[in-house]
Amino acid sequence: MTVDFKKYIASVQDFPNKGIVFRDITPILSDGEIFRAATHELAEYAKKRGADVIVGPEARGFIVGCPVATELGVGFVPARKPHKLPREVERASYDLEYGSNSLEMHKDAIKPGQKVVICDDLMATAGTLHAAIELIERLGGEVVGAAFYVELPDLKGREKLPNVDIFSLVQYH
Template identity: 45%
Template sequence: MAKESLMKAVKDYIRTIPDFPHEGIMFRDVTTLFGDPRGLRLAVDQMLHPYAGRRIDKVVGLEARGFILGGAIAHQLGLGFVPVRKKGKLPAATIGERYTLEYGEAEVEIHDDAIQPGESVLLVDDLLATGGTAEAGIKLIERLGGQIASCAFLVDLPELGGRKKLEGMGMEVFTLCEFEGL
């Protein structure tokens, strides 16, 4: 095995696709990271490391790539996993939260019995851009009485202001890497 492959950082496994989904956007594609066993292990290990030994009761993953990371982190920490999904995708009673996108609005939901009052929750997703989806997830967790221990992301796009938004809400934010530009 080449020494350089042992030295790869999480960021090195993420592919950038120019002009997707439209011109001027540099799409950060984490599927290349997920598809590589070393990259995925590295990302999960680094994302869960700050939380080892902390009181966390549940891991909540945001649709859809947050399910991959959140499920793996929950497994490694020996915790339950809760999905926050797009409206209409969960089978039992839910509560929902609308949020703004650059091109309109969307809504995410959580089962109304997924978080118990007082539970400490780690919120996980792949990418932090404007912070809209994460903010909606936080509001859902808090409406159920959960307390956010931290918000963890693979990638931060600092120019879009998501970290500042979440920190302005009093949230602890952890990211593994940053990419400049949109």
């Protein structure tokens, strides 16, 4: 099925702050066929990259990444906001298009040498992606790709991470 995913993304002016156009992907999720199609596209990409495991940053990376992992029959590892994971963690901080935050992963979540594809809903400045890569590499994993529903190329995320293979379903300029 060839899908025009932009038909299922709502653009919201001045959310959460004035001057930001928020790309809301929830209409993809609420349509079973479209959610499955989006998941399938990301899963095909992750398979092609040889993913052993999917990492998804909290919170929308859980929604996007979990079905990709189950379609491929590989594991899913959450990268969480601080103080959520109960065991020993690694932490990395990052800046967002608006604001900043940190991500944590359990120290034993990735086995050394595992090939990882990171999944999330949207790449803006690539701050979240940068933090996730730092964590995965500290744990001994190899990031073989990153897959998104939406990319905002004008924020130049790819240029900040020239060595990372990046896939996105749609782009907004």
